Amino acid sequence: MPRFRIARFDPESDKETWYKTYEVEAMPRDRILDCLNRIKWEQDGTLGYRMSCAHGVCGSDGMRINGVCALACQKLVKDYGDAEEITLEPLPFFTVRKDLIVDMDDFLERIGSMSPYLVRAKNPPEKESLQSPEEHRKVQDVIRCILCGCCTSACPVMRENPDYVGPAALVWAYRYLYDSRDGDFLKRLEKLNEPDGVWPCENFFECTRVCPKEIPVTKSINFMKREIKKHELP
Amino acid sequence: MIFKHDVLIVGAGLAGLRAATEVAGKADVALLSKVYPTRSHSGAAQGGIAAALENEEPDSWEWHMYDTVKGADYLSDQDAAEILAKDAIRAVYELEHMGVPFNRTPEGKIAQRFFGGHTRNFGEAAVKRICYAADRSGRVIMDTLYFDAVKKGIKIYPEFHVVDLVYRDGQVAGVVAYELATGEVHFFHSRVVLLATGGYGKVYKVTSNAFASTGDGAALVYRLGLPLQDMEFVQFHPTGIWGLGVLITEAARGEGGVLRNGQGERFMERYAPTIKDLAPRDMVSRAIYTEMAQGRGINGRDYVHLDLTHLGEKKLAERLSDISSFVKIYLGLDPAKDLIPVHPTCHYMMGGIPVNIDGAVTDEKDRAVPGLYAAGECSCISLHGANRLGCNSLLDLVVFGRRAGMHILENLDKTPWIDPPEPPEREAAGRIKGLLENRNGEKPVFIRRELQQTMMDGCSVFRDEAGLRKVVETLAELEKRACDMSIENCGKRFNTDLIDGLELRNLLSLARAIAVSALNRTESRGAHSREDYPARDDEHWLKHTLVRQTDQGVAIGERPVRITRFQPKARTY
Numbered sequence: 001m002p003r004f005r006i007a008r009f010d011p012e013s014d015k016e017t018w019y020k021t022y023e024v025e026a027m028p029r030d031r032i033l034d035c036l037n038r039i040k041w042e043q044d045g046t047l048g049y050r051m052s053c054a055h056g057v058c059g060s061d062g063m064r065i066n067g068v069c070a071l072a073c074q075k076l077v078k079d080y081g082d083a084e085e086i087t088l089e090p091l092p093f094f095t096v097r098k099d100l101i102v103d104m105d106d107f108l109e110r111i112g113s114m115s116p117y118l119v120r121a122k123n124p125p126e127k128e129s130l131q132s133p134e135e136h137r138k139v140q141d142v143i144r145c146i147l148c149g150c151c152t153s154a155c156p157v158m159r160e161n162p163d164y165v166g167p168a169a170l171v172w173a174y175r176y177l178y179d180s181r182d183g184d185f186l187k188r189l190e191k192l193n194e195p196d197g198v199w200p201c202e203n204f205f206e207c208t209r210v211c212p213k214e215i216p217v218t219k220s221i222n223f224m225k226r227e228i229k230k231h232e233l234p
Numbered sequence: 235m236i237f238k239h240d241v242l243i244v245g246a247g248l249a250g251l252r253a254a255t256e257v258a259g260k261a262d263v264a265l266l267s268k269v270y271p272t273r274s275h276s277g278a279a280q281g282g283i284a285a286a287l288e289n290e291e292p293d294s295w296e297w298h299m300y301d302t303v304k305g306a307d308y309l310s311d312q313d314a315a316e317i318l319a320k321d322a323i324r325a326v327y328e329l330e331h332m333g334v335p336f337n338r339t340p341e342g343k344i345a346q347r348f349f350g351g352h353t354r355n356f357g358e359a360a361v362k363r364i365c366y367a368a369d370r371s372g373r374v375i376m377d378t379l380y381f382d383a384v385k386k387g388i389k390i391y392p393e394f395h396v397v398d399l400v401y402r403d404g405q406v407a408g409v410v411a412y413e414l415a416t417g418e419v420h421f422f423h424s425r426v427v428l429l430a431t432g433g434y435g436k437v438y439k440v441t442s443n444a445f446a447s448t449g450d451g452a453a454l455v456y457r458l459g460l461p462l463q464d465m466e467f468v469q470f471h472p473t474g475i476w477g478l479g480v481l482i483t484e485a486a487r488g489e490g491g492v493l494r495n496g497q498g499e500r501f502m503e504r505y506a507p508t509i510k511d512l513a514p515r516d517m518v519s520r521a522i523y524t525e526m527a528q529g530r531g532i533n534g535r536d537y538v539h540l541d542l543t544h545l546g547e548k549k550l551a552e553r554l555s556d557i558s559s560f561v562k563i564y565l566g567l568d569p570a571k572d573l574i575p576v577h578p579t580c581h582y583m584m585g586g587i588p589v590n591i592d593g594a595v596t597d598e599k600d601r602a603v604p605g606l607y608a609a610g611e612c613s614c615i616s617l618h619g620a621n622r623l624g625c626n627s628l629l630d631l632v633v634f635g636r637r638a639g640m641h642i643l644e645n646l647d648k649t650p651w652i653d654p655p656e657p658p659e660r661e662a663a664g665r666i667k668g669l670l671e672n673r674n675g676e677k678p679v680f681i682r683r684e685l686q687q688t689m690m691d692g693c694s695v696f697r698d699e700a701g702l703r704k705v706v707e708t709l710a711e712l713e714k715r716a717c718d719m720s721i722e723n724c725g726k727r728f729n730t731d732l733i734d735g736l737e738l739r740n741l742l743s744l745a746r747a748i749a750v751s752a753l754n755r756t757e758s759r760g761a762h763s764r765e766d767y768p769a770r771d772d773e774h775w776l777k778h779t780l781v782r783q784t785d786q787g788v789a790i791g792e793r794p795v796r797i798t799r800f801q802p803k804a805r806t807y
Contacts, residue, residue, distance in 0.1 A: 010727060029564070041679035045722030045731035050270065052444040055480045055560060057373060058273040074563055097415065098728040104270055108384075116381045118333030127287075128330040130342035136335065140552070143335050143367065143374050147272050179333065214559075 002026050002077055003085040004035060006047065009096050017096075020044070021085070028078035032086065033061055036072055048099035056212055059148035063100050064089040069150040069210040091153035093162075107149050110165050114173040114191065121183025135180040142175045142220060144213035151207035151217050157200050164200040167207035167217045173197075174220045177227075186231070189224075193233045198225050235420045239264040239389070241642055242409060242424035244396050244451055247274035248372070248631035249610025249638075250430035251379040253593075254388050256639025261646055264389040266411055266422065268446060268733075271392055272380050275432055275444040276610075276631060279372025280483035280556060281349060282364040283329070283632075284625040285322035289343040290362040295319040297354055298363060300800055302626060305351040305514045306584075306619025307760035307770065308802035309464070309778070309795055314591050314617040316798065318626065321633045326365050329632065334378050335367050337553065347553075348488040351514035351623040357807070360512045364625045369483050369556045372628055394420075395733055397662040399427065399454045399606075400654050406605035407652035410662045414733070417726030419663040425649045426605050426642050429455070429587060429595075430635065433611040436737075437745045438580035438694065439686035442474055442481035451612040453740035455587045456747060461598045461782040461791065463614040465744070466751035466762045467584035469622055470695050472518035474579025476537040478564055482557050482576060484624045487511040489553055491542040493522070494573065495530040501538075506807040513807045516621040516761040519578040523695045532575060539573035546570070578695055584622055584761065585751070586614040588780065588793070593638025598780055598791050605649055609638045616778060616795075620760020669735055675720035678738040681712050685738075685745055688712070693749050698765045702753040709746045716742055746788070751779045754790050772802050 001023050009017045022039045033051055040047045050060040054073045061072040066080060066087055080086050094102035145168065152158060152166040170192070177188045192198045198221055207217040239262050243250045246267035257263040267274065286293040299319035303310045330336060330344060337345040346362040354361035367374045383390070391411070398410035400421070408423040434449025435441035456462050472493070473482040487493070492511050495501045505521040506513035513521075522538050531537055542550065547570050550558050554569075561569050587608040589595050594602040595613075610631050617630055692705035716738055723731035757771035758764050780791035 010725075012727065031564075040731070041677065041734070045677070046725060048728040048730065050273075052269050052273050052446045053275065053278050054445060055278075055478075056563070057278045057370075057556070058269070058275070058444060060270065060273045076563070101728050108271070112381070112384055117378070117385055118331075120331075124327075124331040126327075128327055128336075128344050131338055132342045133338045133340060135342075136338045139335055140368070144370065144555075146277075146373065147377075175335075176333075179335070181333065 002035065004039065005085050005087045006099070007089040008099050010098055011096065026077045028076065030077050031073050032065060032075045032077065033072040035077065036088070048101045050101055057146060059146035062091050062148040062150045062153065064092060069154040071148060071150070071212045074212050091149055093153050093158050094149065104149065107152060107168065110169040111147070111172045113165060114169050115188070116172040116176060118176065118179060118182050119184040120181070129181050131180050138178040139175050141215050142171050144215050145171050146213060148212060150210045150212060154206040154210040156204050156206060157202055161200050163196045165196050167221065170198060170221050170224065171215060171217055174224060177224065189228055189231060189233060192224055193228050198228065235418065236423055237420060238423045240424060240646060241426045241428065242266065242422050243428045243430060244409060245274070245430035245432060245610070246271050246390060247276035247430060247432055247610060248376055248379060248628065249635040250428070251376065251383050252632045252635030253428055253430065253609055253639035255379060255382050255386060256636050257643055258383070258386040258388050260643050264391060265383070266391045266394045266396060268393065268395040268450070271390055272377060274376065275447055277373040277376045278442070278444065278481065279628050280369040280481060281485040281488070282347070282366030282371040282625050283326060283375070283628040284349070284352060284363050284623070285326040285365055285629065286319065286363055287323060287326065287344060287346060287365065289339055290346045291354070293354060293361050293363055295323065297356060297361065298322065298352070300356050301352050302617070302623055303800045304357070304805055305621055305623040307621055307805055308776065309616065309619030309759060311616050311796040312798040312800065313796050314615040317591060318617055318629060318633055322629050325629065325632045329375060329378070332378050332382060334375050336365050337367060347485060348512055349624045350484050350487070350512045350518070353509065357508070360509050364488065366485065368552065369485055369554050375628060395736065396450060396454065397736060399458060400658045401458055402652055402655055404603065405652045406603065407654040407658065410659045412666065414728050417729055419659045419666065421654065421657070421659045423654065425646065425651055426607065428593070428607040428609060428638055428642065429612055430608070430610045431612045433583045434741060434744050435580045437685065437689050437741050437748065439690040440474060440479040441580040442471055442479055443580065448737040448740050449612065449744045450737070450740050451608065452586050453743050455595065456743055456783060459783055460595065460603065461588060461780040462585060462747050463588040463778050463780055463793065464585035464616055465747045465781055466755050466779060467620045467760055468580060468748060469515055469582040469584060469761050470519040470578035471515055471581035472522055472578050473540050473576040475560065475564055476575035476577055479579035480560055480564065481579065481581065482540060482574065484515070486540060486542055486554055486557060489549060490545055491540055494539045494541050495525045496532045496534065497530060501525055501530070509807045514621055514623060517807065519695050520763060522578055537575040537577045540576045541573050542569045543571060543573070580694070582622055582627065583611055584614070584618045584620065586612050589613045589615055591615065591637065592641035593634060594641065598782060600793065607638045607642060609635045620762060666732065670721055670724050670732065672718065672720050675718040676715060677722065678719050678735045681716050681719060682738050682741065685709070685712055685741060689745055693752055696763050696765050697752055699753065702749055705749045706746065706753060709742065709749060713742050713746070747781045750788050750790070751781050755779060776802060
């Protein structure tokens with residue numbers, strides 16, 4: 001019977017985070033989210049966490065599981081086979097609103113600052129704008145992003161430099177920078193060249209390690225750094 | 235607090251977003267969502283969106299319309315199916331122009347693939363009609379529309395759970411919503427309310443649906459005494475991951491995957507000789523249940539195999555990478571080498587809130603309810619009739635979400651502000667308080683589990699009278715127990731325990747509407763398969779079901795089916 005140690009915090013009544021331990025019946029192939037649900041539904045209705053699709057698509061249940069940011073619905077009990085207990089904590093760097101629930105507004109605003117939409121140079125044709133499979137392949141990896149926040153939360157640079165726009169926002173910047181249909185390439189590159197753009201990244205690769213959708217985040221950031229150099233932006 | 239917007243859209247999935255972006259800039263519009271934005275269940279759609287673009291082979295909107303009607307077992311209102319198939323082409327180009335990253339053909343056009351029930355020349359053979367972005371089509375379309383909504387400055391209220399429609403003298407005055415972050419109950423005053431709250435697969439134990447899919451909008455309408463339509467038609471998707479119900483897209487078969495029984499036989503050849511594994515979902519789900527019932531499940535058990543081993547790693551990586559990762563994570567299997575254990579999983583509700591082709595909600599006499607609209611899975615146009623075709627759902631959301639937005643704008647000048655009864659949030663606040671103060675009842679989870687098991691046992695792929703009667707009786711008991719349930723968490727902040735309780739009430743009333751409608755329809759059509767009435771009966775049952783709550787109990791009514799181009803024929807594939 002796995003033991004769960006779960007971080008609890010209510011900003012209205014708690015001065016600091018405290019931990020509560022629960023034991024729950026579980027099979028090795030149960031998701032961590034299944035265990036959380038059993039705890040909440042059967043043992044402690046006051047526990048706060050987000051979830052919805054339960055299979056790694058909606059991005060709601062990002063949290064720190066035994067010290068590593070991940071989706072609770074994508075990790076199974078057996079993945080922590082040797083651990084005596086499984087510790088669940090909210091995503092670091094994010095502001096905690098209750099227990100495992102964090103504020104996502106700031107995160108989405110960072111992504112919004114990268115203009116995550118197509119800017120067309122001219123009016124689109126009557127039918128689709130043409131794009132070769134090779135051009136499409138450039139964004140094939142980054143369109144897997146589900147906005148869960150794991151990468152940004154895991155990034156060591158974010159904690160030192162909260163002004164850094166962060167890996168998730170850079171994934172979205174990449175997604176439109178290399179969309180062959182977009183007409184704002186240079187403007188996007190200039191934005192990335194700003195002090196809080198790509199340059200604070202120090203290649204810790206934590207974002208890449210934790211990404212539940214296996215997006216090559218660091219590689220994408222480095223690619224954009226090289227692009228800026230290639231264009232000799234100041 | 236009181237908030238005020240001309241147009242209030244409940245639900246920020248694809249239908250809600252598409253309607254909102256249509257209205258934005260021309261009227262004051264706001265979106266309310268019980269989940270955080272971008273978490274809506276439209277994002278879980280994998281396969282793609284149907285449109286007769288003819289990028290890969292000859293196709294036409296008439297064929298698409300025919301397939302939709304035949305797939306629906308002729309219960310589709312054909313004016314709606316015609317709009318869908320015709321407007322599909324414009325709608326997909328519009329999405330492409332917005333930036334949706336569709337896969338491409340070698341010439342750079344939008345790539346298209348096969349899918350269940352989509353055929354060329356009125357059923358001759360499968361046709362490549364599905365536009366897709368790998369197997370995350372819903373997610374990328376939703377994200378594109380979400381950031382378009384943000385760019386347009388649309389006000390979004392995240393994590394607000396709607397608990398009441400405010401309705402006075404047959405007109406809508408707004409909604410009452412519970413704010414998760416604070417536990418406050420607010421009144422949203424508006425001239426128009428559009429419900430886009432999605433489906434309610436969570437009435438079943440095995441489902442591909444999200445936890446949030448609890449049918450809140452449909453339940454609100456039902457509670458007001460307005461009808462719901464065609465509730466007996468519940469789609470079970472043939473390929474849910476065994477035990478979990480997580481969806482494996484039909485695109486897996488569109489790309490060449492096949493189903494095999496315990497003898498290794500490609501059994502769909504017997505059930506649908508022409509298009510085999512690409513038969514519509516209702517037929518494939520019935521075939522799987524039949525194989526299992528006759529002892530041809532894998533090792534005689536309750537699943538069959540989906541075989542993708544011949545597709546090759548490149549195709550799996552470029553077109554089916556999400557489902558490959560699900561199989562790897564949850565089953566520890568590699569679809570390039572291993573057979574995938576699957577069984578049917580509750581996936582989509584064909585029924586819902588009756589609306590006309592402009593999204594206006596209609597009452598039992600087919601009159602539009604002033605100021606009230608619905609779009610997406612919570613609505614019933616009825617487009618999908620007795621069985622929806624894959625990839626017609628994303629299409630429905632963007633085509634009819636937009637149409638609702640356009641119609642709202644056209645009629646806004648004629649839509650007055652209705653003064654609410656004072657204070658409109660009092661009743662809901664009292665109901666919530668009562669629920670929180672009741673200390674000795676059962677927890678919602680135990681009632682919910684029984685509900686989900688009951689529906690699974692007696693009201694899933696195959697049904698009969700005895701089973702359905704038992705379901706209706708059990709549901710009445712569960713509803714009684716739910717009246718007395720207790721919520722452990724009395725806190726104000728992010729009290730999802732309370733939401734579980736509120737959702738349970740919605741699930742229970744919708745489950746009853748499904749079961750009563752299923753008991754009433756004594757024929758088999760599309761996804762509604764009665765073992766005691768195995769044949770389709772056009773003479774008596776070529777009509778829609780209306781179900782509504784009255785002071786005298788549940789009343790069943792009917793509505794004619796609008797047939798324009800295609801007369802009902804035997805449905806074989």
